[in-house]
Amino acid sequence: MALSPLRSVPLRLALGIALSCMLAAAPAGAAQASPPPAAAFFGNAEFGGATLSPSGRYLAARTGAPGKPLRLMVVDLQDNSVKTVAAFTDSDIHNFQWVNDERLVFDVTDRNVAPGDMHFAAGLFAVNRDGEAFLQLAARRTGRGVVKSSTLAQKRMLPWHTFMLPQPGSQDSPFIYVESTEFDHAGREVNNNLLRLDTLTGLSQLVERPGKVSKWMLGQDGEPRLATVLKDDKLTLYYRAPGSQGWRQLYQAVAFRGDNGAFTPLGFGPDGLLYVEANNGRDTSALYTVDTASGKLSPAPVLTAPGYDFEGHLVANKDKLLGVRLLTDARDNVWFDAGMKAVQEKIDQQLPNTINLITPARNPQAAHMLVESYSDVQPPVFWLADIKTGKLNKVGESHAAIKPAEMGGQQFVRYKARDGREIPALLTLPAGASPKNLPLVMLVHGGPFVRGTEMGWKAQAQFLASRGYAVLEPEYRGSTGFGNAHFRAGWKQWGLGMQDDIADGARWAARQGYADPDRICIAGGSYGGYAALMGVVKDPGLYRCAVDWMGVTDINLLHDGHWSAVSDASDAYLQYGLPVLVGDQVRDAAQLQATSPIQQAARIKAPLLLAYGGVDRRVPLYHGTLFRDAVKKHNNAVEWVEYPDEGHGLALEADRIDFWTRVEKFLDQNIGAGRKPAQP
Structure with a gap:
């Protein structure tokens, strides 16, 4: 991929200042006599986010109702049919991901139970997009959320300290990678094992690790590529090349102290390039690539944000890196791809008073994209954008009772x-x-x-x-x-x-x-x-x-x-x-x-x-x-x-x-x- 050697991002102040000026100009009597109740700000959300399937045909979302647990629903965007695929009477659906276009994996929580009773055990479950082939993959320490299953499935069930990775896998097979965390006598994390897990059978296989790993990162192909090991005050990053089963040291840095020679991995692009955040002698960090053969940074940054450290993540489909989600004074998309720039302009015209964060599907030919819109006065609202027609359909909103x-x-x-x-x-x-x-x-x-x-x-x-x-x-x-x-x-x-x-x-x-x-x-x-x-x-x-x-x-x-x-x-x-x-x-x-x-x-x-x-x-x-x-x-x-x-x-x-x-x-x-x- 050819990117210009240096891109600078202007500060995003205009939106917030404009809204502030509009509000400040209102007469003093315009303030509401009775402000919204505390529950409007701090109550549980009735919408918990959405994500497109790899093909872009299906939309999964967490939804609920007042006093009801969040459930997992799937919408077929071709015929607009809706199916509740997972729901509990005593637990809320929490994190969820697409395993592939037919299957999802998720964990659970209970918003009515505080951490003292939850024991930080989220369980792990898998289900097809039509609600079939439901399988519990990992236990909950409280014993809650266990579904009726065969004796064989119960024997295969992973322990409560099994957790989803925050990144999806290849999304083209029934397999995912999960972490199995080891704790010391005081209940502190000391090591994270990585397991390759079949979401249809519950069978798993341990991945070889280069030491006591604190963090894993998958490549764009969904396979383990990076492992971070913290020992004493040294942070060591190991790399495993495609086709290899062995790990080799990529670099080592001093932990906790902002080592100027260190870098923080952000992810791999579809072309296999490793993108990182690094200072590289500068006061503020920027986006660089790393040569995985030598461990050296690219000579010049790919993207800078003047006055800010680079903080964000990559936005890609399966074919190319499209841009990044970047935080300066606010979060916004910065697009490298001309097509995505055009899509952004069309959506911004329809939603002119908000910042509109676009997330494409993994499939470049997908007919829809997800849009999260927000401003200083508007809590996040989620939309489904039809790429051909430009039409926006509201999917959900995080705080419906709030009036901007x-x-x-x-x-x-x-x-x-x-x-x-x-x-x-x-x-x-x-x-x-x-x-x-x-x-x-x-x-x-x-x-x-x-x-x-x-x-x-x-x-x-x-x-x-x-x-x-x-x-x-x-x-x-x-x-x-x-x-x-x-x-x-x-x-x-x-x-x-x-x-x-x-x-x-x-x-x-x-x-x-x-x-x-x-x-x-x-x-x-x-x-x-x-x-x-x-x-x-x-x-x-x-x-x-x-x-x-x-x-x-x-x-x-x-x-x-x-x-x-x-x-x-x-x-x-x-x-x-x-x-x-x-x-x-x-x-x-x-x-x-x-x-x-x-x-x-x-x-x-x-x-x-x-x-x-x-x-x-x-x-x-x-x-x-x-x-x-x-x-x-x-x-x-x-x-x-x-x-x-x-x-x-x-x-x-x-x-x-x-x-x-x-x-x-x-x-x-x-x-x-x-x-x-x-x-x-």
């Missing part, structure tokens, strides 16, 4: 931190309100060494905006996606430079006139919860309150843990990543003391809302209880809520709605219309 006119417009902004570093951020303003002197919520992402957010409808920010709050989501130093220097600037900066970036964002919003400087609250989950607590430690005059859910409360607890639970962080990360990225217990002892919310609890006088999960293994419950007990000695304005069966997040619909209803009340009392006037 009631949602807040977004702007992707960049402000200067006190040391001059540029901090990207997403600003969401309430619909219909004057964007001046609003109460502000600093919404801090977790991670922290990840990309936090992007333009597009997000439940948390839009819920807060619907209640009249401006919301600023900063990509503080340490966040990924904005260059290696920005990432490295966050090393060992918990509670220090990272915290200052957040505070500088709040002050920037006040200087710009968006925020009332006397009505600012800081909120976040995981690392964001840590930042919320450190915010009211370090900047008590800036923040009137803090909301922390599942937040780290002491960095030493990440190292040592507690007798009551074991974190799910790997031993390799704890030994080689955490001391470098966050802090060393010996060399940085004084810093870790000064930046510990537990150790600094006596300094916190602001009202707090704290929420923790009883079976959280990323930030175990003791983080919350130890901090709660320490801060309550000096502060009576502490609201505590424990969700006994929740892990690191809120999986249950009822818990999500309960928590965000509490957030709404808490914010109203402290920075909203219900707050008490300051005492003279």
Whole structure:
């Protein structure tokens, strides 16, 4: 395939800014008297996505009804007949893929059961597109979802720790590849075996592996081509060439630390080329190809996104690489193929106010393509596009109760931190309100060494905006996606430079006139919860309150843990990543003391809302209880809520709605219309 040596992608800001301006221009009285209920934002979706079969003739989708489990349905696009092919009374269809044009494979979950009861066992099932030849391939540890089967089928059934790969296989046979995960005594992943599985018989065969593999990648032909092995602080990538049964080392890099010589595999094109994300001496990463014989990168990048690291995936049919799905300030398609550019233009003309993500079928001659449309005010809507006629038919929508006119417009902004570093951020303003002197919520992402957010409808920010709050989501130093220097600037900066970036964002919003400087609250989950607590430690005059859910409360607890639970962080990360990225217990002892919310609890006088999960293994419950007990000695304005069966997040619909209803009340009392006037 001949591609130009360098393609630059312009920043995609126009859509969000235009919508923001339209909404900001609305008169103040246009805001709805009664905002949408919390359930409209945090309730379970009744549509769970769709995918075309390899030929493009059939469409599989997850659909449900209020209070009903999600089921798997197949539509024959030639005659528009619809068939429910899989449904459970006690479980929801979860992930699903086409094995070939006749057969699907899927796993299940239960949206009414929190992780404490699910034991992370999704099961594995296969069924024909007409609902026949249903077979359970892997067990569920809870015993739920087991169907009546022969004794032979039960003997062949794989154990509960068998999982689908996130990528389909060749889609031209009854075989797929699945992972069989091994865990240590603490329940942490230590190795992923790969099995070749016959979805008609349940028979499987173990694939030879080059070591303790953490990640597998299939080639465009659906066969295993890459295996990633993490040992100590070394990340080694092995390659298996077509026609070969042996693995050979392709490259090795230092793990956890953003090794500038490393690359991240994205996938193989139909021509066999390996596409990767790499910095290759640049600050921001780009899309390259790799010579699988030498392990060397192509001399020049295939695609760059100025100001952003390359983040996305390949879009291809069985014959050629068509383009990539790319994230800059929002997600969009970048097409290399002229035909797909033309299709994109036609769809954009019909859906002019949204970003429209097109996914073609594997068959180049397929008559239909899938389209996902979204904007800052529009949750994803899925369409089926007829290639010949250009007609669009709606397949489903993720949040049908949301009305775009009631949602807040977004702007992707960049402000200067006190040391001059540029901090990207997403600003969401309430619909219909004057964007001046609003109460502000600093919404801090977790991670922290990840990309936090992007333009597009997000439940948390839009819920807060619907209640009249401006919301600023900063990509503080340490966040990924904005260059290696920005990432490295966050090393060992918990509670220090990272915290200052957040505070500088709040002050920037006040200087710009968006925020009332006397009505600012800081909120976040995981690392964001840590930042919320450190915010009211370090900047008590800036923040009137803090909301922390599942937040780290002491960095030493990440190292040592507690007798009551074991974190799910790997031993390799704890030994080689955490001391470098966050802090060393010996060399940085004084810093870790000064930046510990537990150790600094006596300094916190602001009202707090704290929420923790009883079976959280990323930030175990003791983080919350130890901090709660320490801060309550000096502060009576502490609201505590424990969700006994929740892990690191809120999986249950009822818990999500309960928590965000509490957030709404808490914010109203402290920075909203219900707050008490300051005492003279």
